[in-house]
Amino acid sequence: MARPARAPLLRRLLLLAALAASCSYYLLVLQAQATAPPRYDGFAYGGGAAAAWKDAVLVEAFLDPLCPDSRDAWQPLKLAVERYAPRVSLIVHPFPLPYHTYSFHACRALYIANKLNLSSTYPLLELFFKNQEKFYNSATSSSSSPAVAVEMSKMAAQAVGNSVSEFLQGFSDRRTDSAARVSFKYGCTRGVFGAPFFFVNGFLQPGGGSPIDYSTWIGILDPLVSQQGERIEMFTSI
Numbered sequence: 001m002a003r004p005a006r007a008p009l010l011r012r013l014l015l016l017a018a019l020a021a022s023c024s025y026y027l028l029v030l031q032a033q034a035t036a037p038p039r040y041d042g043f044a045y046g047g048g049a050a051a052a053w054k055d056a057v058l059v060e061a062f063l064d065p066l067c068p069d070s071r072d073a074w075q076p077l078k079l080a081v082e083r084y085a086p087r088v089s090l091i092v093h094p095f096p097l098p099y100h101t102y103s104f105h106a107c108r109a110l111y112i113a114n115k116l117n118l119s120s121t122y123p124l125l126e127l128f129f130k131n132q133e134k135f136y137n138s139a140t141s142s143s144s145s146p147a148v149a150v151e152m153s154k155m156a157a158q159a160v161g162n163s164v165s166e167f168l169q170g171f172s173d174r175r176t177d178s179a180a181r182v183s184f185k186y187g188c189t190r191g192v193f194g195a196p197f198f199f200v201n202g203f204l205q206p207g208g209g210s211p212i213d214y215s216t217w218i219g220i221l222d223p224l225v226s227q228q229g230e231r232i233e234m235f236t237s238i
Contacts, residue, residue, distance in 0.1 A: 037179075037182045037186075040091075041093050041182055041183050041186040042060070042092055042093040042094075042183070043091065043092050043094075043110070043114060043121050043122070044089065044091050045081060045089070045090035045091070045092065045122060046081075046082075046085060046090070055087075055228070056086060056087055056088055056089040056228075057084070057087060057088045057089070057200065057201060057221060057224045057225060057228060058088075058090075058091070058200070058201055058202075059077070059081060059088060059089070059090045059091070059198065060090075060091050060092075060093060060198070060199040060200075061073070061077060061090065061091070061092045061093070061196055061197070061198050062092075062093045062095040062187050062192045062195055062197040062198075063092055063093070063125075063195055064094070064095055064096055064097045064100060064103050064106075064107075064195040064196075065094065065103065065106035065107065065109075065110065065125055065128035065129070065132075066097075066100040066102065066103045066106050066128065066135055067097055067100060067103070067195045067196070068132065069195065069196055069209065069210060069211055070129070070196045070211075071129040071132060073196040073210075073211035073212060074125075074126070074129055076211065076212065076213050076214035076217055077090070077198075077212065077217060078090075079214055080214055080217035080218060080221060083218075084221055084225050087225050087228060088221055088225065092122075092125070093187060094107035094110055094111075094183045094184075095107075095183060095184060095187040095192055095195050095197070096180065096183075096184055097194070097195055099137075100136075101137050101140060102135050102140055102145075102152075104180055104184075105135075105145070105148055105149060105152060105171075106128055106135065106152065107180040107183060107184075108170070108171060108176045108177060108179075108180045109124065109128075109152050109153075109167075109170075109171075110124060110125060111170075111175075111176045111179040112156070112160075112167060112170030112173070112176050113156055113159065113160050113167075115170065115175075115176070116160050116162050116166070116167065116170070117160045117161055120159045120160040120161065123159040124156050124159040124160065127156070128155075131155060134151065135148065135151075135152070149168060149171045150164075150168060153165075153167040153171070190204075191204070192208070193208075194208060194209035195209065196208075196209070196211060196212075197209070198212060200220060200221075200224070201224070205220065
């Protein structure tokens with residue numbers, strides 16, 4: 001006779017669990033709002049930051065400077081974006097994968113370069129892609145963190161145009177550490193768990209963690225750019 005009481009008890013437990021989950025969610029939302037960075041994460045390619053938010057198709061790429069798949073993904077993406085610019089804009093978010101020992105250093109280096117010479121950010125990213133082997137885990141297994149920072153600064157000075165010592169000072173700047181942390185955390189909020197990951201107009205593209213070739217990018221972007229042209233024509237004719 002006592003069995004029917006279990007249903008209300010189970011219902012109350014489920015409601016409590018739902019309430020706890022809801023509270024946890026809102027606490028996380030509030031915390032995220034409290035720790036929002038002063039600017040949107042990432043680096044706009046080609047100086048198209050203004051267009052990226054208005055009339056252009058926006059591609060967001062989460063790349064690790066020391067990841068071979070990110071390296072292989074870069075050239076086709078770059079060519080596709082340049083083909084459609086300014087109707088397509090690109091923002092790259094540095095995303096340091098934890099199993100690449102000095103990837104976080106490389107992401108910090110991008111922020112140092114961006115601070116010292118805005119136009120040097122992408123040339124430095126390409127230098128990292130070209131010289132990845134120097135900073136692989138196997139190549140740096142016997143190197144200390146300061147020694148790796150020095151080697152990265154020597155390489156980065158070629159792209160930035162500043163002295164090695166001036167670039168190296170950026171690794172002592174807490175702001176570059178914070179910026180790289182924000183990039184990683186931001187990727188996590190978007191569900192990114194590898195590199196490369198791509199979003200087009202906010203929508204995740206399939207095959208996360210693998211490069212997208214040039215022809216596939218054309219297949220993704222061409223219809224969107226065409227629709228965009230039709231939309232602009234429609235509004236201008238009204």
